Amino acid sequence: MxxxxxxxxxxxxxxxxxxxxxxxxxxxxxxxxxxxxxxxxxxxxxxxxxxxxxxxxxxxxxxxxxxxxxxxxxxxxxxxxxxxxxxxxxxxxEQLTLKSEISVAANMQKTLLGTTKPEIEGLDIGVVSVPAHQMNGDYHHFVKGEDGSLGIAIADVVGKGIPAALCMSMIKYSMETYPEESTSPKKMLTNLNKVVERNVDPGIFITMFYTHYLPSESTLRYASAGHEPGFYYNAETDSFEEIHSKGIVLGVTPDTEYQQYELPIYPGDMVVLLTDGVTEARDGERFIETEELLDVIKQYADLPAQEMVQQVYKHFERLQDFQLRDDFTLLILKKQV
Amino acid sequence: MEPQSFVEIKEEWDIVGARQMGRNIAKEAGFGTVDQARIATAISELARNIYLYAGSGTISYEILEKMGRKGLIITATDSGPGIPDLSLVMEDGYTTSGGLGAGLPGVKRLSDEFDLRSEEGKGTTVQCIKWVR
Missing domain, CATH: 1.10.1240.30 (KaiA/RbsU domain)
Incomplete structure (x- = not known):
């Protein structure tokens, strides 16, 4: 020098x-x-x-x-x-070092939480999950049963940041430890609630919607732990309705029991599952209305499910100036005609 | 080796005295203007730490000649409470976040060689060396 x-x-x-x-x-x-x-x-x-x-x-x-x-x-x-x-x-x-360390962690998270979209007869599945920052606080997971049934979990950690995102891997491995419970959404959530309550910091909560689909019955069984409600599209009436469910978020009290619901689906029907990053998308300072979201979904309804979710994501990404404020996860099931 | 000189730090005013003595010795030893100013700043930090955290202590100066190089050793000694976590005080942004000054990482940057020892309940010694360029 x-x-x-x-x-x-x-x-x-x-x-x-x-x-x-x-x-x-x-x-x-x-x-x-x-x-x-x-x-x-x-x-x-x-x-x-x-x-x-x-x-x-x-x-x-x-x-x-x-x-x-x-x-x-x-x-x-x-x-x-x-x-x-x-x-x-x-x-x-130091900040640059930290950033690259976080990106290593994010990659590791991707590997740990990886899930493959299964082929289920008569059901077209599309899913997109994009983190707002490097680590994703949203999570979705598919469990394919030997009887041809399908379990789907969609979850959101309340309390952002790396610790929150890390505790998702615990959820995944807990889910895989109880394969017999994957057929009963109610039991699955009751069990996960215990795991979260025992092992996760009190400042972190997890919302989850768990559903089980048996193709032979064409019925969804589901339960929710305080998760953002999804939507059911009724092809016959050509209308959406909110999927109602009650249940407290995971990890609050150890002995929570969850209620289970049933929803028969028919050819042409759709089920939309999401996290609050979708429903709370913002256009400037304004939160989007539910109708707006459903209109956009409907607009792409003729596409295969995967293309659909991608188009919907692109729409809201653009609306938010390409800067997501929250992790965005959208999952659509279409009952094939 | 020249006889050692030192300044006792008891009041805020003594910080100025310590700077003055350090600068004079540095000037005599042949340090350039920038280095004189850097030495004075390092002394300020050390003296202020003594004044603020230990109450009293000394700053001493010693001219060092080694392998044809000339240097100034500045030693700050106090018998104050000591520093419990040395790594923490040497972290950038730790002491400076409150706008208190350059802190010990600053003193280290201003020096060519730096050493810090502290014993909880016994006191702290900081020693730094600056070589004439």
């Missing part, structure tokens, strides 16, 4: 001298270039002031002592700025 300063010192002095003589724009442009080179070489503000002082002393050996003293005064006031500058530099580097 010392060498760099010496080279720049010569240029600096020449430019300064030239400018004092000519007052031309070219020297000022040169000053700008030198300044950028200083920044690049991480030369501190106090060093630059010192360069100036030295250059002036060489150019004007007879300079008035008072002015000289005033420049030393200026130098003194720059020292702390130099320190602060170094500190910011360091904090910025």
């Amino acid at each position: 010392d060498n760099a300063i010496k080279i720049d010192a010569a240029t600096y002095k020449d430019l300064l001298e030239h400018y004092i003589k000519t007052r031309d724009e070219q020297s000022l442009y040169g000053a700008e270039q030198v300044s950028k080179s200083f920044i690049k070489k991480q030369i501190l503000p106090d060093e630059i002031v010192n360069l100036y002082i030295q250059a002036m002393a060489e150019l004007y050996p007879e300079m008035c002592k008072d002015v000289q003293a005033s420049m030393d005064f200026l130098l003194e006031t720059m020292i702390a700025y130099g320190l602060a500058h170094q500190e910011y530099q360091n904090l910025r580097e």
Whole structure:
């Protein structure tokens, strides 16, 4: 760095001298270039002031002592700025390291929580889940039973950030530990509630909607733990209705029992499951209305389920200026005709 | 080696005295203007830490000549409460977040060599060396 300063010192002095003589724009442009080179070489503000002082002393050996003293005064006031500058530099580097560590964690989360969309006869499934930041606080999971049935969980951690996102892997592994319960939404939630209550920090809550579908009966059985209600599209009446369910979020009290509901579905019907990142999408400062969401879904209803959810996501991504405020998970089931 | 000089820190006013002595010694030793200002700033931080957290202590100066190089050793000693978590005070943004100053990481940046020892309930010693460029 010392060498760099010496080279720049010569240029600096020449430019300064030239400018004092000519007052031309070219020297000022040169000053700008030198300044950028200083920044690049991480030369501190106090060093630059010192360069100036030295250059002036060489150019004007007879300079008035008072002015000289005033420049030393200026130098003194720059020292702390130099320190602060170094500190910011360091904090910025630390921030970059942190960011890359988080992205490693996010990738790991993706691997841990990965789930494959199963092929179920007569059912077209589409799902999209996009985190607002690096780590996803939403979660969905498919469990395919040996009897050809399908269990679907969709969940949202209340209390954002990395710890919240991490506790989702616990949920996933708990779900996989109780395969016999995947056929009973009520039992599944009752069990998960115990796991969350025992193991998760009191500041973190998890909402979950769990549903089980048996193709031979064409019926959805479901239960909800305080999760954002989904919607049922009735092809016959060509209308949506909210899927009603009651149940407290996971992890509040250890002995919660959940209620189970049934919903028969017919060819052409759709079931829309989502997280609040979808229903609370915002257009500027305004929250979107439910009708708006359902209109958009309906608009793409003729597409295969996967394309549908992608189009709906694109619509709201654009509406929110490509900056999601909350994790966005949308899952659509279409009963094929 | 020249005889050691030191300043006792008891009141805020003593910080100025410590700066003054440090700057004079640095100037005599042949430090440039920027380094004199940096040395003075480091001394300020050390002296202020003594004044604020230990109540009293000393700042001492020693000229060092080693392998044809000349340096200034500044040592701040106090018998105050000590620092329980050294890593924490050496973290950027920890002491400066309240706008108190450059803190110990700042002193470290201002020096070429830096050492910190602290014993809870016994006191703290900070030593830094600056070499003449």
